[in-house]
Amino acid sequence: MLEHRKEKKPKKGLKELPNAVKGKVVMRFAPNPNGPPTLGSARGIILNSEYAKMYEGKFILRFDDTDPVNKRPLLEAYDWYIKDCSWLGAEPDEVVYASDRLELYYEIAEELIRKGHAYMCFCSSEEFRILKASKKACPHRDTSPKENMEWWRSALDGELSPGSAVLRIKTDITHPDPALRDFGAFRIVDVPHPRVGDKYRVWPLLDFESAVEDHMLGITHILRGKELSDSEKRQKFIYSYLGWEYPVVVHWGRIKIHEFGRLSTSSLAKAIEEGVYGGWDDPRVPSVMAFRRRGIQAEAIRRFYLSLGVDESDISVSLENLYAENRKLIDPHAKRFFMVKNPLLVEVRGAESTVANPLVHPKRTERRKIEVRAVDGVARVYVEEDEFKQLPDGRTIRLKNLYIVRKEGDCFYHVKSEFVRGELKKKKIKVIHWAPEDGLDCLLRTPEGDYRGVCEREVANHVDEVVQFERVGFARIDCVVKEGVVAYFAHK
RNA sequence: GCUCCGGUGGUGUAGUCCGGCCAAUCAUUUCAGCCUUUCGAGCUGAAGACCCGGGUUCAAAUCCCGGCCGGAGCACCA
Known part of the structure; x- marks a missing residue:
């Protein structure tokens, strides 16, 4: 009898990552520094770095700071992330700033334009949404690569105004999943970026920036929330156009903390601005720095997240679990x-x-x-x-x-x-x-x-x-x- | 509307891929008792779960189908 059953071993800690080779794993945590790390960010920081350690790989902290307008980065927040990562025991092996790498993105964009996989779209977002909903291509989709390149260059040269055009990646406009039909890759912004000022007027969107970076940094495994699960499908179009291999992706579900509700940096920022909270380390704010100030140990947060594991189901968990871990650590002293x-x-x-x-x-x-x-x-x-x-x-x-x-x-x-x-x-x-x-x-x-x-x-x-x-x-x-x-x- | 994902005690979680060792693991929580001049901790005990309905099978938490419920995405946000 050939019985090669995989033995059922009750596992402790994190599950194995698919296709992970010891010493070869490269993972990243890629926040937008538009506020300090929250308890929610800590999940990404801890899990990614923990897996990197588990496979003796590399952990990269990458700032996806490509939106100077809607989710404008906070200059202080970059250091907050670096500090909180190391406090959480997730010292990054490398820190990357997307806002430093626009030229790189432009190169890739031009390659895609040349190959006919990207086009300058002049529809308003409203117009495009309607076309997309009915699986109809927009009038600009068939523009020649040459002409697209000219438009693209004029965007770079500042000849196009914000909102007038966007560079789109061609996917399949009739794809059954509307989320995957031709997505935006770059838009024009004339608001100066907190780090690089007004050096650039054409900024990439997440799916493009992240796709390019993950490949350039040699990321082997991506661990992120399932709200980004369509990103993988979108980005795979870019990967296939360029002959790249997409990393292994694992998602976790949404987390809701009983005591705080959903964790959203932007809504907290608003509350702080309005004076509802005294600052980011106000004890009523679920930021990592606030927990630290309250005497919550990094190790408690780590154990808390390790115990939640990585699963796509949404969870609603009480901080009692975190507090119980913390109590065990501090009570003896x-x-x-x-x-x-x-x-x-x-x-x-x-x-x-x-x-x-x-x-x-x-x-x-x-x-x-x-x-x-x-x-x-x-x-x-x-x-x-x-x-x-x-x-x-x-x-x-x-x-x-x-x-x-x-x-x-x-x-x-x-x-x-x-x-x-x-x-x-x-x-x-x-x-x-x-x-x-x-x-x-x-x-x-x-x-x-x-x-x-x-x-x-x-x-x-x-x-x-x-x-x-x-x-x-x-x-x-x-x-x-x-x-x-x-x-x-x-x-x- | 379209597409995708998920559902194990109050809350998390293991087990699900590869059906039997699962009358289901661990933690948290709650309640008792012990101990400690304190809350907590510790020790002991108790409570409490496989979403529903079919099917396949000797055998289903696990496989299949349907339903219900929950979540996510469909941005010139990340």
């Missing part, structure tokens, strides 16, 4: 502190001055010191206003690591200071966190908005660390300003 949101200063009557000594971390032995002074038998602590108000009158609770108190009216009465192991559980005494009267003001910036609070003074000595505010959640201490501490909330 995050120091614990008290921070009270929406604080209410409450008197503790019958108290003496004391020092609380909570553990810095449950798995370690160091303790921190929080002084609580009492004057004439009255101490004051901050607790969460809501929590205090919801406490029934007469209820006994423990202020964590401090003492047991009983609520009466709008203040607490000291009950006892000794801590007896097991007592809280046995008597079902609730334990709440608190902050000292002389604590620091703390601004906690979260994806749901900002909170004012008070935290231990020690927090100010941990800038740039990810800490855990007990019973509140993990946060990264961003900075200390004269008003107090600014912290960015990560997650519970």
